Amino acid sequence: MTVTLKEVAELAGVSRSAVSRTFTDGASVSDKTRRKVEKAATKLGYTPNILARGLTTRRTKLIGLVSNNFHNPIFLEVFDQFTRKLQGVGLRPLLVNLSDETDPEASVRMLRQYSVDGVVVASSTLPPGFSKAFKDAGVPVVNSFGRYSTAPEFHVVGIDNVECGRMAALELAKRGYKRVAFLGGPDTATSTQDRFKGFSEEISRHPDMEMTVSYAKAYSFEAGREEMQRLLGIRPLAEAYFCGDDVLSIGVLSAIEDAGLNIPGDIGIIGLNDMEMAGWQNINLTTIRQPVQQIINSSVELIVSMLEEPARYPEARLFPCEVIERGTLRPVSYQPT
Numbered sequence: 001m002t003v004t005l006k007e008v009a010e011l012a013g014v015s016r017s018a019v020s021r022t023f024t025d026g027a028s029v030s031d032k033t034r035r036k037v038e039k040a041a042t043k044l045g046y047t048p049n050i051l052a053r054g055l056t057t058r059r060t061k062l063i064g065l066v067s068n069n070f071h072n073p074i075f076l077e078v079f080d081q082f083t084r085k086l087q088g089v090g091l092r093p094l095l096v097n098l099s100d101e102t103d104p105e106a107s108v109r110m111l112r113q114y115s116v117d118g119v120v121v122a123s124s125t126l127p128p129g130f131s132k133a134f135k136d137a138g139v140p141v142v143n144s145f146g147r148y149s150t151a152p153e154f155h156v157v158g159i160d161n162v163e164c165g166r167m168a169a170l171e172l173a174k175r176g177y178k179r180v181a182f183l184g185g186p187d188t189a190t191s192t193q194d195r196f197k198g199f200s201e202e203i204s205r206h207p208d209m210e211m212t213v214s215y216a217k218a219y220s221f222e223a224g225r226e227e228m229q230r231l232l233g234i235r236p237l238a239e240a241y242f243c244g245d246d247v248l249s250i251g252v253l254s255a256i257e258d259a260g261l262n263i264p265g266d267i268g269i270i271g272l273n274d275m276e277m278a279g280w281q282n283i284n285l286t287t288i289r290q291p292v293q294q295i296i297n298s299s300v301e302l303i304v305s306m307l308e309e310p311a312r313y314p315e316a317r318l319f320p321c322e323v324i325e326r327g328t329l330r331p332v333s334y335q336p337t
Contacts, residue, residue, distance in 0.1 A: 060116065064111045065095050066122065067123045069219060074292075082122060112137070119141045157316075161195045162197050164195055175331065181231075184213075185244040192215070219244060221254070222251060224247065224250065226251070227252075240264075250278075269285065274288070284328065285326055290319075291320070298317050298319075
């Protein structure tokens with residue numbers, strides 16, 4: 001049978017409120033009382049009912065961790081780090097899959113049913129309307145991996161995707177590629193749009209380079225492989241491809257290798273994210289590293305601060321990226337024949 005707070009109080013010889021304060025972070029209780037309560041709780045096998053306490057304090061410490069891209073392996077890494085960080089500061093992540101959700105208001109209603117204290121929207125492809133809907137409903141929200149704005153309506157933490165596009169184009173130019181291509185994720189995603197913007201703007205500054213563009217149906221291995229197979233069937237191929245992210249790149253690599261072509265001898269590939277798989281020996285992907293841990297740490301710091309100061313003025317935090325050179329682009333020293 002479940003041991004009650006009343007039973008602990010009776011055994012410890014203290015009031016029920018003293019037991020409650022003992023198991024409430026930051027509450028005032030004397031060392032003597034705490035020792036008596038903890039001894040009684042141990043003897044009876046008592047565990048505080050967190051949900052019941054939430055009804056009393058109106059704080060559940062639940063943080064909705066929502067996304068829509070669960071088929072992308074990078075988000076397994078993201079969720080692992082997010083849950084560890086949230087738990088490390090005494091918060092409890094509630095993982096929510098919005099892959100099939102198109103109505104921001106419905107998402108707000110669903111999260112409110114769980115009485116979450118705040119929400120982290122961990123997605124670069126969910127429309128900004130989702131984060132705004134949470135803010136408008138009075139729910140503290142941070143959009144991680146979101147689109148940068150000089151005048152944000154809610155907290156945004158991420159990278160400058162336009163600059164990442166420029167970085168990719170410059171890497172291809174440095175290596176002497178002339179026919180290049182952008183192979184993005186869904187063209188409706190703001191991350192795709194911004195990466196293409198930066199890439200195309202930089203390519204336009206190099207008159208000797210020409211560019212083609214195509215889009216995959218999703219940020220997934222299957223979508224990247226399928227789009228590359230389509231391109232292999234129509235030719236001519238580009239000399240190098242900037243793929244919208246690493247998982248697309250890995251699908252593209254698979255299709256190219258199945259076609260009997262050599263990487264980077266025949267075709268070069270550069271990705272974005274630097275997910276763990278990108279460094280595997282059989283993949284060895286040259287990519288642009290997104291500082292995932294820094295983004296997560298900053299996002300958790302902001303959501304914690306909003307629990308204490310809900311009206312905190314929205315800010316956008318950007319973190320720099322860097323090129324991680326491996327084996328899918330020819331070297332900078334390459335000289336075309």
